[in-house]
Amino acid sequence: MEEERDRKIKQDLDLKIKAALALGQMCPNVVNKAALATLADFQSNPRTKEAMHRRYLGNKALTSGDYKTAYCEYSMGIVNNPDDPALWCNRSLAYLKLGHPELTVVDSKRAIEVMDKYIDDSRNKKPGLKMPLITKDNDGLTLGQKLSQLRLKANFRASQALANLELFPDAIDSCEWLLGVIDQVKGVPFNWTDVRKLLEECKKRLEDGRKKHGPNYVDRVENYGKYTFRGKYWWDARQENRMSEGIFQNLARKISEISSKVKVAKVTFEEWGNEYHYGIKATSNISENTLILEEVPFLCVNSGFTKRCDYCNYEVKKKVKYICPKTGCKETYCNIQCYQQAYNLYHKVMCGKDFSEIYKIVKTGVSTSSLSHLFAIKLFAIGKNRDICPLDIEEIKHLRRWANAYSTMPVVFFKFYKIIIKNLEIPIGDLRFDFWVYISCMSTLGNNLFGDKDNQSRPDTSVLLPLISLINHDCEPNAHPTVELNNRKWGLEAKRNIKKGEPITVSYVNWPNMDDEERCKRLFIQHGIKCKCKKCSPFSKLIESYEKSEGVVANT
Numbered sequence: 358m359e360e361e362r363d364r365k366i367k368q369d370l371d372l373k374i375k376a377a378l379a380l381g382q383m384c385p386n387v388v389n390k391a392a393l394a395t396l397a398d399f400q401s402n403p404r405t406k407e408a409m410h411r412r413y414l415g416n417k418a419l420t421s422g423d424y425k426t427a428y429c430e431y432s433m434g435i436v437n438n439p440d441d442p443a444l445w446c447n448r449s450l451a452y453l454k455l456g457h458p459e460l461t462v463v464d465s466k467r468a469i470e471v472m473d474k475y476i477d478d479s480r481n482k483k484p485g486l487k488m489p490l491i492t493k494d495n496d497g498l499t500l501g502q503k504l505s506q507l508r509l510k511a512n513f514r515a516s517q518a519l520a521n522l523e524l525f526p527d528a529i530d531s532c533e534w535l536l537g538v539i540d541q542v543k544g545v546p547f548n549w550t551d552v553r554k555l556l557e558e559c560k561k562r563l564e565d566g567r568k569k570h571g572p573n574y575v576d577r578v579e580n581y582g583k584y585t586f587r588g589k590y591w592w593d594a595r596q597e598n599r600m601s602e603g604i605f606q607n608l609a610r611k612i613s614e615i616s617s618k619v620k621v622a623k624v625t626f627e628e629w630g631n632e633y634h635y636g637i638k639a640t641s642n643i644s645e646n647t648l649i650l651e652e653v654p655f656l657c658v659n660s661g662f663t664k665r666c667d668y669c670n671y672e673v674k675k676k677v678k679y680i681c682p683k684t685g686c687k688e689t690y691c692n693i694q695c696y697q698q699a700y701n702l703y704h705k706v707m708c709g710k711d712f713s714e715i716y717k718i719v720k721t722g723v724s725t726s727s728l729s730h731l732f733a734i735k736l737f738a739i740g741k742n743r744d745i746c747p748l749d750i751e752e753i754k755h756l757r758r759w760a761n762a763y764s765t766m767p768v769v770f771f772k773f774y775k776i777i778i779k780n781l782e783i784p785i786g787d788l789r790f791d792f793w794v795y796i797s798c799m800s801t802l803g804n805n806l807f808g809d810k811d812n813q814s815r816p817d818t819s820v821l822l823p824l825i826s827l828i829n830h831d832c833e834p835n836a837h838p839t840v841e842l843n844n845r846k847w848g849l850e851a852k853r854n855i856k857k858g859e860p861i862t863v864s865y866v867n868w869p870n871m872d873d874e875e876r877c878k879r880l881f882i883q884h885g886i887k888c889k890c891k892k893c894s895p896f897s898k899l900i901e902s903y904e905k906s907e908g909v910v911a912n913t
């Protein structure tokens with residue numbers, strides 16, 4: 358029985374191969390003997406079979422307009438068979454329908470990459486991808502034709518998403534590419550007039566934008582795409598869970614271990630309504646200049662302008678130097694202890710890997726927030742090392758993500774993301790490290806880092822302090838961090854007398870002599886904070902209207 362079925366599959370495929378080659382389709386090289394083997398393998402492999410079933414369920418959900426179910430089914434399919442480009446391509450449509458163009462672009466690119474890899478593997482006579490494109494629905498198309506169609510679909514979705522991200526020049530390029538290949542493909546899987554319409558619309562919006570904002574309106578993909586992201590995707594419940602009793606108790610214990618003067622508390626500012634936040638409150642009267650607490654950073658990064666220990670940020674030229682003993686790895690530490698701590702936390706999986714491209718771009722940044730890309734590498738490395746999603750890292754899972762503003766996504770995010778998962782050898786089908794996880798990590802980092810510049814004002818170092826990060830901002834704070842870069846512990850000192858029960862606050866910004874309204878506006882623009890402190894309360898309506906009229910603000 359089995360043999361008979363395999364023979365039929367091979368026969369069927371053989372015919373399709375011949376037809377595809379004879380027709381000279383866009384991807385004639387995708388079919389070879391290895392592909393034959395993998396198709397048979399696909400039919401008998403329970404995981405690829407499951408993936409195909411998920412694709413079927415996803416397609417059904419998509420057709421009925423149930424995009425959330427479609428997202429779930431395709432994701433399950435990807436977990437089972439990440440080598441099926443149709444799953445990535447179809448999930449990109451689910452994302453588009455759900456209003457996540459930033460994820461559509463990435464999944465459609467992934468679909469194309471998977472197809473390219475398939476073609477390369479076939480050329481090099483490597484085993485082909487497990488790509489169940491030849492299914493029961495015999496629509497008379499060859500494998501090559503199906504691949505060509507899929508490539509068009511992926512590109513069309515990318516064009517639509519680029520337009521939604523307001524990256525018009527790139528959307529225009531993409532539409533023009535599509536219109537250029539119109540004659541080469543049999544059975545175009547969508548209406549060509551839709552591509553023309555999209556092209557016209559993008560050209561018009563670009564022109565209107567340039568008239569209004571000047572010739573540099575809307576940068577290209579290397580720069581920013583605009584989308585709405587309020588700190589979490591709907592399928593990710595972690596931000597709700599961060600206030601759970603278990604996590605709260607855990608934080609309370611950790612704070613009590615470093616200070617008897619303060620405790621963690623669930624707080625609301627009047628205008629925050631029912632939304633609870635974490636905050637830190639004094640447990641007794643604290644006098645001016647008292648050291649309230651000290652915390653050792655969970656993670657440190659440095660951009661390399663000053664030679665520092667990769668683990669604790671000490672300036673190594675002043676201290677004993679220890680270089681990672683592995684040949685080819687040049688990472689530098691103060692001493693063997695720092696090396697061992699780093700090794701166990703993240704270095705084990707990062708050792709000797711080349712992240713220079715990320716460092717190069719980080720070094721061109723003007724603000725210390727650019728260093729968050731270096732943290733993202735370490736968070737992914739810790740996730741890989743602990744075999745968990747980076748968003749579940751115990752030390753940081755309680756942190757509040759950037760949530761109060763719209764976001765812009767530098768498209769370099771995807772470039773960096775790809776470097777990270779490739780270097781850390783994370784398979785693309787491991788969705789614990791999916792691209793949205795990277796965006797969510799960046800959002801956590803954007804809200805919780807303490808950075809410093811060097812004496813030439815270049816972003817130099819940054820630290821992640823999971824407990825000090827619980828302290829809220831006030832434009833007239835009662836405490837301030839005692840930052841000393843060459844001190845492993847970061848301190849918090851009372852600026853004035855603080856009463857028992859009073860929330861401890863710091864200023865997140867250092868803008869002396871700025872008028873109150875401007876400061877309040879910039880807190881919103883640069884930190885996503887609609888500041889609820891007493892000084893800012895007169896401007897709350899103004900900020901609301903500013904948010905509505907601007908729509909999009911920078912996430913820097």
Ligand SMILES: C[S@@+](CC[C@H](N)C(=O)[O-])C[C@H]1O[C@@H](n2cnc3c(N)ncnc32)[C@H](O)[C@@H]1O
Nearest residue numbers: 634635757804826827828829830887888889890
């Ligand atoms: C570093 S966290 C502080 C701890 C945070 N409240 C929590 O629940 O984890 C920074 C975030 O707290 C909130 N926040 C802190 N100070 C604030 C203020 N003065 N007004 C409004 N929101 C504030 C904002 O959401 C901000 O993005």
